Each structure stands twice: as structure tokens, then as C-alpha cells.
Amino acid sequence: MSIQKHTTGPSTMTAEDAAAPPPGRRRRMRPDESPARRFGPGFLVKLALMAVVNAFGVYVIISAWTAESWVILGAMAVMLVVADWVYFSRRTVPLKYIFPGLVFLLVFQIFTIAYTGWVAFTNYGDGHNSTKEQAIEALLVQNERRVEGAPSVPLTVVEDGDELGFAVVREDGTVEVGSADEPLESVEATVTGGQVTDVDGWTVLDRNDVLARQGEITDLRVPVSDDPNDGSIRTQDARTGYASTSTLVYDEAADTMTDTTTGTVYTPNDDGEFEAADGSTLSVGWRVFVGLDNFTLAFSDSRYAGPFLQVVLWTFAFAIASVATTFLLGLFLASVFNDPRLRGRKIYRTLLILPYAIPGFVAPLLWSGLLNRSFGFVNQVLLNGASIPWLTDPWLAKLSLIGVNLWLGFPYMFLICTGALQSLPTDVMEAAKIDGATRLRTWREITLPLLLVSTTPLLISSFAFNFNNFALVYMLTGGGPRFDDASVPLGHTDILITMVYSVAGLDGNAPKNFGLASALSIVIFVIIATISAIAFKKTRSLEEIN
Numbered sequence: 001m002s003i004q005k006h007t008t009g010p011s012t013m014t015a016e017d018a019a020a021p022p023p024g025r026r027r028r029m030r031p032d033e034s035p036a037r038r039f040g041p042g043f044l045v046k047l048a049l050m051a052v053v054n055a056f057g058v059y060v061i062i063s064a065w066t067a068e069s070w071v072i073l074g075a076m077a078v079m080l081v082v083a084d085w086v087y088f089s090r091r092t093v094p095l096k097y098i099f100p101g102l103v104f105l106l107v108f109q110i111f112t113i114a115y116t117g118w119v120a121f122t123n124y125g126d127g128h129n130s131t132k133e134q135a136i137e138a139l140l141v142q143n144e145r146r147v148e149g150a151p152s153v154p155l156t157v158v159e160d161g162d163e164l165g166f167a168v169v170r171e172d173g174t175v176e177v178g179s180a181d182e183p184l185e186s187v188e189a190t191v192t193g194g195q196v197t198d199v200d201g202w203t204v205l206d207r208n209d210v211l212a213r214q215g216e217i218t219d220l221r222v223p224v225s226d227d228p229n230d231g232s233i234r235t236q237d238a239r240t241g242y243a244s245t246s247t248l249v250y251d252e253a254a255d256t257m258t259d260t261t262t263g264t265v266y267t268p269n270d271d272g273e274f275e276a277a278d279g280s281t282l283s284v285g286w287r288v289f290v291g292l293d294n295f296t297l298a299f300s301d302s303r304y305a306g307p308f309l310q311v312v313l314w315t316f317a318f319a320i321a322s323v324a325t326t327f328l329l330g331l332f333l334a335s336v337f338n339d340p341r342l343r344g345r346k347i348y349r350t351l352l353i354l355p356y357a358i359p360g361f362v363a364p365l366l367w368s369g370l371l372n373r374s375f376g377f378v379n380q381v382l383l384n385g386a387s388i389p390w391l392t393d394p395w396l397a398k399l400s401l402i403g404v405n406l407w408l409g410f411p412y413m414f415l416i417c418t419g420a421l422q423s424l425p426t427d428v429m430e431a432a433k434i435d436g437a438t439r440l441r442t443w444r445e446i447t448l449p450l451l452l453v454s455t456t457p458l459l460i461s462s463f464a465f466n467f468n469n470f471a472l473v474y475m476l477t478g479g480g481p482r483f484d485d486a487s488v489p490l491g492h493t494d495i496l497i498t499m500v501y502s503v504a505g506l507d508g509n510a511p512k513n514f515g516l517a518s519a520l521s522i523v524i525f526v527i528i529a530t531i532s533a534i535a536f537k538k539t540r541s542l543e544e545i546n
Contacts, residue, residue, distance in 0.1 A: 120518035126511040128272050128285040135286040140228040140246040147243045154194050155241035158202035166222045167196040183223040210238045294519035307490045315495040322405045322466040330413025338421045356411035364475035367404045394492035397477050420454045460535045464528050468497045496524045
């Protein structure tokens with residue numbers, strides 16, 4: 001056995017090898033190496049995209065600053081900082097993929113839920129849709145009257161971009177200009193024949209422009225000063241202006257509003273209104289925190305409590321019936337067309353999913369015409385001229401909703417049941433057949449439980465969807481026929497989500513009450529979340545079958 005001795009020859013290591021970092025350690029940039037070499041095309045594209053994102057974010061921040069929306073301003077600033085850190089750091093690779101989804105989740109889900117929850121505890125609605133300062137200004141403006149005996153002043157209509165303004169000539173020859181947002185202030189101007197012909201920073205409108213914007217001009221009021229009690233300048237002919245002052249006077253020190261024509265004094269109350277000693281209130285109020293008043297109103301006020309209970313019961317009945325009918329029909333058709341002995345299965349399956357291809361808001365409109373009592377196709381053609389009130393009778397309208405939803409929903413259940421049946425293990429079926437199980441017992445004890453393992457989560461989501469199936473109800477029946485009690489704009493086919501829409505006043509049939517509508521939305525959320533949690537907990541037992 002011989003031992004060979006190896007000697008090390010002259011080193012052949014280059015300068016690049018010497019500069020290479022040890023394994024696991026990042027290479028440091030040499031002083032003579034330019035950072036621009038690392039800025040490849042990919043980095044430049046990312047830089048351009050982030051520049052667009054930052055520009056949009058700065059625009060939102062400026063808009064929020066102007067509107068004094070401090071929550072939006074702070075949230076946008078934080079998101080911009082986090083976005084720049086995520087996409088320019090090498091340590092946040094996973095966040096680069098999930099950050100956009102987190103932003104959309106924050107904006108469209110968390111913020112929406114939080115804002116709805118906040119509105120539910122306020123009196124936000126008609127007459128209470130602004131701050132107290134804005135309500136005071138609106139009251140003073142709405143109660144303005146022309147000052148009797150006050151001389152008119154020469155007036156010229158001017159504009160700055162899209163903003164209209166008035167230029168008036170005072171008795172001493174000075175010219176003052178203002179707009180709806182800016183009170184009158186002295187400016188340099190040229191006056192010819194008692195009329196302003198040129199104003200520094202403004203454009204004088206010619207006759208054609210004045211005629212084209214006549215409505216805007218007559219509605220425009222320009223404050224005389226920063227104090228709303230000083231009144232404003234208005235015009236009817238776009239050539240002469242007159243002073244108008246409000247019949248209401250606000251005392252900031254006493255925080256009272258006084259009607260100068262009657263001497264009535266109004267003081268603020270807990271409901272966000274100016275109230276007199278006799279209980280009368282002024283028409284414009286402001287948003288205030290009302291606690292649980294909206295929830296109490298929904299469950300205790302006879303105008304809402306009675307219809308609310310009926311709507312809740314019908315909502316559950318509609319959602320359960322919709323899921324049950326669509327699932328049973330879809331399961332039956334999927335079982336039939338899953339039989340290999342049936343010829344032309346592909347053609348039949350294609351025809352069955354055609355209703356699913358029609359948009360969900362168009363089909364109810366088509367069916368509302370087909371089910372029309374006087375000239376609908378169903379009554380006139382299929383029933384030989386019958387006059388059946390499909391959409392105006394309370395019970396028939398409910399059956400029509402379930403029937404139309406069955407026509408719209410069974411293709412979806414047919415598709416998922418077909419996929420579930422085709423994915424079932426064949427060896428289990430063959431073992432049951434060898435053991436002598438009948439088709440009915442195999443279906444009841446093997447096929448159906450295995451089928452429910454994959455379809456139950458979809459059934460739960462279908463229940464939640466039908467619980468809030470606004471498009472079908474609104475497009476087909478509009479919630480009608482209406483209840484006999486006309487104090488609330490609700491009907492026999494209204495579900496909770498359409499009730500919220502009606503109570504909010506978005507359909508124009510009732511005063512807007514966003515606070516009450518938000519409270520009802522919170523109730524809907526709690527109901528669906530509770531039912532879904534219970535249902536998913538129960539479905540865990542089905543996983544043992546798998």
C-alpha cells in the first residue's frame with residue numbers, strides 16, 4: 001500500500017474569485033461598480049408602475065385633505081408607504097403577490113363593513129346628511145329673502161374654468177368678485193358704462209353663454225362675507241344684483257337659531273336638529289350618534305316591526321325553497337344524463353345550461369313580461385286567454401318568484417351535481433354491487449353522502465346568495481304587491497335586502513334613512529354569518545364519510 005503525497009501548485013485564483021462572497025452571504029457592491037447596472041428592464045417597468053400607483057395615491061390624499069376626510073387620507077398614506085416598501089424590498093417576496101388582494105379586501109370588504117356599522121349608529125338620512133356647520137349654512141341659505149328697499153347693484157357674470165361668479169360694482173366704483181364658495185373681495189377690473197368688462201383672473205361671459213347657463217346663474221348665490229348672517233348677492237337678469245339675507249339668524253355664542261319674523265328661538269337637541277320650545281324643528285339637521293335607536297326602531301316601531309317579521313319569514317322560506325328546488329331538479333337531471341345508456345347526452349346537457357347563460361338581471365325582466373296578467377305570453381297563449389294575477393296576488397307572486405328562480409338556478413346545480421357524480425370512486429360502487437346492495441340503497445347510503453361532501457359548501461353559498469337575491473325580486477315583482485299598511489313602502493315578496501333598499505329610500509318612494517337601512521344590513525349579516533357557521537360546522541361530519 002503506497003501513500004501518494006499531493007502538493008499544492010501555484011495559485012490560479014483570479015480577482016473575480018477573490019471578490020466573490022462566501023456561500024450564504026450577499027455580495028457587496030464594489031466602490032467602482034455603478035448601481036445603474038442593476039436597473040434592468042424589469043426594474044424600470046416596476047418603477048413606472050409604482051410611479052403611477054403613487055401618483056394616484058397622492059391624488060387621493062390631496063382630495064381627502066380638501067374634503068377633510070382624515071380617515072381616508074391616513075389609510076391611503078399608510079397603504080402607499082407599505083406598497084413602496086413591499087415592492088422595493090428584497091425581503092418581501094411573498095407579500096408582492098398577496099398585497100393587491102389585501103388592499104382590495106381592506107377597501108371593499110373591511111372598510112365597507114366598518115362604515116356600514118358606523119352609519120347604523122347614526123341618524124344619517126334625509127335632513128341629517130351633513131355636519132352641524134353645513135346644516136347651519138344650509139338653513140341660512142334656504143331661508144334667504146330679498147332685502148326690501150335695498151338698492152340693486154350693477155352685476156356681471158364671470159367664470160373661472162367651470163366655476164361661475166359675480167362681479168359687482170359698488171357705489172364708490174370699486175369692483176368685488178366672488179363665487180359660491182368664495183365671498184366677495186375687491187379685485188382689479190375695468191368698468192365701462194357702469195358694467196364690468198374685464199376682471200383680473202376671471203373671464204366675462206358673453207350674452208350667449210349667459211343664456212346657455214341661465215338656470216345656474218339664477219340659482220347662484222355669492223356670500224357677501226365669511227359670516228353667513230351677512231347674506232348674499234343674487235340675480236334674476238344677469239345684469240343687476242340684489243342683496244338677500246336670511247330670516248334666520250345664528251348666534252354662535254349661544255348656539256341658537258332665531259327666526260326674525262316670528263321671534264322663535266331654536267336650540268340644538270340630541271337628535272341633531274334645532275328645536276323650539278313648542279317642539280317644532282327646522283327642516284335641516286346634522287348627523288349625530290344615536291346609539292341603538294335604529295335597531296330599536298326596526299324591532300319596536302309598529303310601522304316596521306310587523307312587516308319586518310313577515311319579510312324575515314318569507315326571506316328564509318324563499319332561500320330554503322330556492323336551494324331545495326334547484327338542487328333536487330339539478331340532481332335529478334344530472335343522475336338521468338349521467339347514465340351511459342342515454343344517447344345524445346352532450347346535446348341535452350348543452351340545452352339544459354342555456355338558462356344559465358342569460359344574465360341574472362335580464363331574465364327576470366323577460367319573465368315579468370311573460371307573466372303579465374293582461375298580455376303576457378303565459379296567460380294569453382299557454383292558458384288560452386286566462387287572467388291569472390301571477391305578479392299581483394301575494395301567494396301567486398311568491399310562487400312565481402320560486403318558479404322563475406328554479407328556471408334560473410337549476411342549470412348551476414345540474415353542472416355541479418354532474419361533476420360530483422362523475423368524480424365518485426367506481427370501486428366503491430362496484431363493491432356495493434358485489435355485496436348485493438340494491439340501487440336505491442346504494443344511492444341512499446353511498447352515492448348521496450359522497451355527493452353531499454362536495455356539494456354542501458356550494459349549497460350553503462347558494463343559500464346565502466338567494467338570501468340576498470336582490471336582482472330577481474326587484475326586477476320581477478319589485479317587492480309587490482304592497483302591504484295594506486301604506487306607512488312603509490314594503491310588499492309581500494320583499495326579502496330583507498330589498499327591504500333595506502326600500503327603507504334606505506333609494507327607490508324614491510320614501511325619505512332616505514341610511515341609518516336604519518345600515519342597522520338592517522347588520523342584522524342580515526349576523527343572520528347569514530350565524531347560519532353559515534352552523535352549517536359549516538355540521539358539514540364536518542360528512543368529511544368522515546370521504
